[in-house]
Amino acid sequence: MAEEPEARQSRPVRVVRRVPSWGALTGAVICYCLSFTPSLIPRAWWLQAAAGAITAVFGYGIGAFLQWLLWRCGVRVRGRVRRWAWLVLTAVGAAAVVFVTAWSVRWQGDLRRAVGLDPRVSWWQWALVLPVALLLAALLVLIARLVRLGTRMIARQFGRVIPPWAAATGAVLVAAVLVVGLVQGFLLRGLLNVAESAASLTDRSTSPGIVRPTLATLSGSPASLEDWDSLGAKGRDFIGQATTAGQITAFSGQPAKDPVRVYVGLRSADTLAHRAALAVAELDRTGGFTRQVLVIVSTTGSGWVNEQIATPPEYLYGGDSALVAMQYSYLPSWISFLTEGEASDAGAALIDAVHAHWSTLPADHRPKLLVAGESLGSYATERAYPDGIAGLASRTDGALLVGPTPDNPIRRDVTDGRDRGSPVWRPLYQDGRTVRFAQTPADLDLPGGPWDRPRVVYLQNGSDPVTWWEPSLIWRRPQWLEQPRAADVSPTMRWYPLVTFWQVTCDLAVSNDVPAGYGHRFGTLPVYAWARIAPPPGWTDADSARLDARLRAGS
Template identity: 70%
Template sequence: MAGARRVTACDEGRWWAVGEQRIVRRTPSWSALVGAVLFYCLSFTPSLLPRPWLLQATAGAITAFFGYGLGAFFGLVARRCGLLPSPAVRRAGWWLLAGVGGGAVVAITAWSVRWQGDARRAVGLDPRIGWWQWTLVLPVALLLGALLVLAARAVRLGTRTLRRILAPAVPGWAAAAGAAALAAVLVVGFVQGFLLRGLLGLAERGAALTDRSTGPGIVRPELPTLSGSPDSYESWDSLGAKGRDFVGQAPTAARISGFTGRPAKDPVRAYVGLRSGEGIGLTDPERVLQERARRAVAELDRAGGFQRKVLVVLGTTGSGWVNERIAQPPEYLYDGDSAEVAFQYSYLPSWISFLTEGKASEAGRALYDAVHAHWSQLPADSRPRLLVAGESLGSYAVERAFPGGVDQLTAETGGALLVGPTPDNPLRKTITDGRAPGSPVWRPVYQDGRTVRFAQQTSDFAIPDAPWPQPRVVYLQNGSDPVVWWQPALIWSRPAWLNGQRAHDVPPTMRWYPVVTFWQVTCDLAASEAVPEGHGHRYGLMPVEAWSRIVPPDGWTPQDTERLVAYLREQP
């Protein structure tokens, strides 16, 4: 074609050159496809939990996309260095990729059924997998991967188009740098402004509507010991869906007596929702939290919570949820002579609650500080034993209330239960980093177990075999819980929980691969509740075992704990 010129290796070496006719490569490079095939195959290797076929397809697509990018980068570097194979070698390489790479993709997809069966067996699931579902993994992964590559190419096309526009006015290197910077700003703005803020706002509006609903079987309480009752300062509607669940599922004195055979009291449960009273009219976030905390203390005081034997300050998840299996054991242990208090700080559901860690931190501190301030003014010989507890993001909220660390926690409270902690929990991080040499990261031994102990099974409470005086702090964390172990560092570094002795439910065949393992564990988050109790992010009735060791009442025996576990397991 007249006027056209052949693009040479020298032209490709000038990365700011704008005279070439081709802006984006029509076909993927050989190195990019090699990277995609390699990373796709690695995505099928075992991780913490078994993955449903759609999650596996998603993991395969995302990891293959990153492998594609890395392969393209190394191919570009090779070309810049003049490492260009001959046409014959290139043809052989393409045939080899088509044969070996294509065969590997099909073979690994089929072979992974066995790996997934082993992973399912490790968590107590039926190891059999429907072949008709697994055959969908490859086509769905190809579709998702192609969409990701098209999006990346669109960004690349836009960047090069900007470079061509700027080239007549500025030097080539400046045009390239300016185009890249402008494209980066546009992409980041799109991600933050639309994908994060827009979708987060949409999710919050949807969650706010859900928050107005009431769960099946939940009715407004009549007992004055419960928020939302006719005697309460907090209206039934203001509690929100999770708050209504919390007070609506409180055991009665009769139900507790039915288990213990002794007279019991109706437990106190105080809760303040996002729509609570005067907090609606405030705009400053800190004042809003302080107002809700003040109302929570007032509600707790009204219901007689400060006259009970034990008082539990509960950290909630993003939507305000409290796990009944954490809330109920102290009520049975102490014949209903207990009080519990919590409040809601967000509408967001748990699966995106990591975006509200800032709110959780402030909310946990506000509630605890308000309760502790009132409690500390009471006579020491008559006030209740102060306890704290939380699960997942709720445990993070609890820990942030104690900037002085474990020393402050044990000095101010009579014990703590922290279930399924996040990787950002500050106290847990300090404890884990300071564990005794040789103790595994998934069950660290800290200061000879004098205060803090970690457990996944009941036998773990006896580790180490050393005195365990009051007050006691218990962490429940499953070895296969991705909520506990997920962190960005998985992209570039091997986690300590894969070194040495592993937790009993972590597959022995799991290996760490850069980038790949990060996306595997990220996908495991979505499946963390779809496994039997004792695995993933499901802790079952282990909180009963924990509470019976943190604050055992006089005369309580291991047999009583077994009976309570069996009793609560039968409850709806």
């Protein structure tokens, strides 16, 4: 007998079922197990727990939807078959979860060994993965059920005045707007505000051992247009660690100059245009436009400049160099990436302002103009050249772009237009005449043919999640998992829809927790890159090796 409508309406609405559906749990178990398969970077136990929980919840949702779809099509399992299905799922699912959790210790050991880390994993910590993942997954499922309950309540109210199909559609739309508004307008915006406030306070601090300079060639000195306090924490680090003429002389055995370093902090002026103009004025004051080489460095989100990128040109040119950088945010790159428009605007503002002044100088009396950027800084550098690689090559004397992001427009065009047969992780573009990609010093000499000037170098690791993370991982197998693979990508890594996306997302959190040459770390490789991009007369490979050793010892 069919159930009366009044009886259905009087039935209490349950937020949590006594037993989740068979399809939902099956999907959760499968996705949980897949989340442990090898990825790009070894993970800590807590990160694996989070990856397992989030992936399992998506599997739960997919399984529940598929079972609902079968029910709607009239396919239902009852009686003895249903009982056996539950017994099999309970036994096999529990065994699979425990086995894969334990076996993943071996996978993690292989990944750690591949990046030069101790392969041993703490068993007592890894034993926490399963209970923590279960708790987190249960919480996420509960939240999802609360959203579903709210949607049904809205639909019930709408159903009093409009047809059921319209009520259901309207309820889903209202719920979606409310959830998205809560996440973006309240949670995300609130977290960003808190993060920016905290970062702003940190920006006022000064690292131990960093003191205000006295040399007129440095920003923040008594002769500077820039106040020391306005430079920000990362700016003070950049200026306070400037190479001295004495250090360069000790390395080369030749007389040297004190390098010019200019930095403009976020507090220096209210607008990007004013800060860029201040940078040009500082370069003019310090004599930066009279040096042999001038390097424009686009910073990461918080204004950080990697010393391994900044220092080599100073040694290559005996201190007859100038570096200029400008801060555009207090937030670290992984948060600034959400508002990457700031990075592109800042990169263009600084590069355009410096280039405009540099262009007015006599061609035989102006420095080589180089540009550089790491991570989000590489993105900011590229965005300053909307006409692509041709514009970058025509307006500079060389470029060094380290750990590029998937949104870098020039890198994307070069990679898409690579020569036939070259892999996406080490693309060969137009026989390497202008652009080359490297993970080791030897890569810079490939393919071995002529390398015209200006030269553009990308330092790009095969295991860098910052470079390879993109939403398309949800539904499409990435080209960097095709054969041949980069040497630092596990041969056992496989692509799974949605799962791989969350694995690489988790890898972002630990992309710097590996030795140089893996993940998002490049060590002293910029030494060899700069020596190829803009070598001074008489510089040799032996000099690069000596400078490499010196910087390794210093760091």
